[in-house]
Amino acid sequence: MKLAMIGFGQAGGKIVDRFLDYDDRTNSGIVRAAIAVNSAKADLMGLENIPQENRVLIGQARVKGHGVGADNELGAEVAEEDIDEVQNAIDAIPTHEVDAFLVVAGMGGGTGSGGAPVLAKHLKRIYTIPVYGLGVLPGTDEGGIYTLNAARSFQTFVREVDNLLVFDNDSWRQTGESVEGGYDQINEEIVRRFGILFGAGEVGDGQEVAESVVDSSEIINTLSGGGVSTVGFASEEVDLNTSGGLLSRFTGDDGGNDNLDAANTTNRITSLVRKAALGRLTLPCEIEGTERALLVLSGPSEYLNRKGIERGRKWLEEETGSMEVRGGDFPRQEPEVAAAILLSGVTNVPRIKRLQQVAIEAQDNIDDIQQESEENLESLVEDDEDELEPLF
Numbered sequence: 001m002k003l004a005m006i007g008f009g010q011a012g013g014k015i016v017d018r019f020l021d022y023d024d025r026t027n028s029g030i031v032r033a034a035i036a037v038n039s040a041k042a043d044l045m046g047l048e049n050i051p052q053e054n055r056v057l058i059g060q061a062r063v064k065g066h067g068v069g070a071d072n073e074l075g076a077e078v079a080e081e082d083i084d085e086v087q088n089a090i091d092a093i094p095t096h097e098v099d100a101f102l103v104v105a106g107m108g109g110g111t112g113s114g115g116a117p118v119l120a121k122h123l124k125r126i127y128t129i130p131v132y133g134l135g136v137l138p139g140t141d142e143g144g145i146y147t148l149n150a151a152r153s154f155q156t157f158v159r160e161v162d163n164l165l166v167f168d169n170d171s172w173r174q175t176g177e178s179v180e181g182g183y184d185q186i187n188e189e190i191v192r193r194f195g196i197l198f199g200a201g202e203v204g205d206g207q208e209v210a211e212s213v214v215d216s217s218e219i220i221n222t223l224s225g226g227g228v229s230t231v232g233f234a235s236e237e238v239d240l241n242t243s244g245g246l247l248s249r250f251t252g253d254d255g256g257n258d259n260l261d262a263a264n265t266t267n268r269i270t271s272l273v274r275k276a277a278l279g280r281l282t283l284p285c286e287i288e289g290t291e292r293a294l295l296v297l298s299g300p301s302e303y304l305n306r307k308g309i310e311r312g313r314k315w316l317e318e319e320t321g322s323m324e325v326r327g328g329d330f331p332r333q334e335p336e337v338a339a340a341i342l343l344s345g346v347t348n349v350p351r352i353k354r355l356q357q358v359a360i361e362a363q364d365n366i367d368d369i370q371q372e373s374e375e376n377l378e379s380l381v382e383d384d385e386d387e388l389e390p391l392f
């Protein structure tokens with residue numbers, strides 16, 4: 001699937017930048033165009049792979065290239081005011097070669113949190129291709145204002161996109177890591193998971209065509225209907241033997257037992273599917289009640305088989321209760337077999353409910369503090385007996 005990716009704010013820009021790197025490394029061909037939008041000049045300069053002409057600085061008149069802080073209302077305002085600048089960059093990309101837009105942003109900050117939903121709304125008004133969001137939730141240790149920003153951005157972003165794919169920093173943070181080092185690993189995890197998913201069906205030069213391919217329309221159909229999505233992933237290392245020598249690995253010779261071979265392949269696939277669905281999701285949630293799902297099995301073609309995928313698919317149908325579970329393979333000459341599962345239209349997500357609770361508390365606290373500080377200032381400035389008069 002070919003995407004036009006637009007990273008909004010620092011996290012968004014860095015993640016899209018990393019997607020370009022992933023695309024290069026794996027030759028997956030998913031990033032047809034990459035744009036970064038920010039109100040902070042320094043953040044745009046820190047990017048490595050996004051072409052200079054695709055880095056758009058917004059809000060210069062208001063914040064002079066210094067960013068909006070964590071003020072996402074200001075982020076939304078400057079995005080609205082400078083949407084033409086963003087559109088100019090989009091005009092330069094061949095949108096007729098693109099299957100969908102992906103707007104990427106951290107939802108806890110200011111520029112991306114406020115700007116990404118504004119851009120999504122704008123794109124949906126102009127283009128007929130789907131507009132997806134990839135929204136990153138802040139860690140719970142980031143504090144009330146980030147939580148409040150994320151909760152408000154989440155509500156708006158979901159409403160404005162065709163589907164919001166969510167990644168929760170909180171369930172992926174590593175203890176003892178520096179913040180930057182931690183984000184590096186987290187961003188790699190993001191591009192790997194979403195890369196395999198969106199890479200399915202994109203056959204590059206010299207790659208094999210899958211037996212039962214996942215094509216872009218299946219990804220689009222799984223995401224259609226809107227709502228919130230999460231992705232599960234599990235992988236296992238395997239030997240890469242380009243002569244298709246799996247048989248010799250299990251049987252010791254080339255004329256070995258076909259059945260054992262197929263059974264092993266099938267079992268590996270079904271076990272990977274279970275691990276992917278029941279392991280750590282990009283957004284932790286209950287998978288029961290998921291509306292639609294897509295299973296992508298990637299790896300060397302000799303390690304993939306239709307029966308395994310079929311079994312994995314059936315198992316997913318039972319676990320989710322969904323009647324719309326698609327599946328297919330994505331042959332790649334990588335020394336691993338991986339299962340990526342897109343769970344679309346999840347609704348039982350305790351993490352979001354907790355986020356909203358904390359956001360409401362933060363909002364109340366902020367209101368209280370503001371009121372208190374107004375009162376405190378007044379009592380400082382006014383003399384007790386009201387004997388003094390201001391000048392004007």
Ligand code: GDP
Pocket residue numbers: 008009010011012014015068069070105106107108109110111112113136137138139142146169183184186187
């Ligand atoms: P903005 O530039 O004003 O949009 O704000 P940032 O993107 O800097 O930060 C918004 C939120 O994104 C933060 O609260 C973090 O939770 C998260 N974040 C920042 N940088 C990264 C990153 O590189 N990767 C990930 N996964 N999250 C990030």
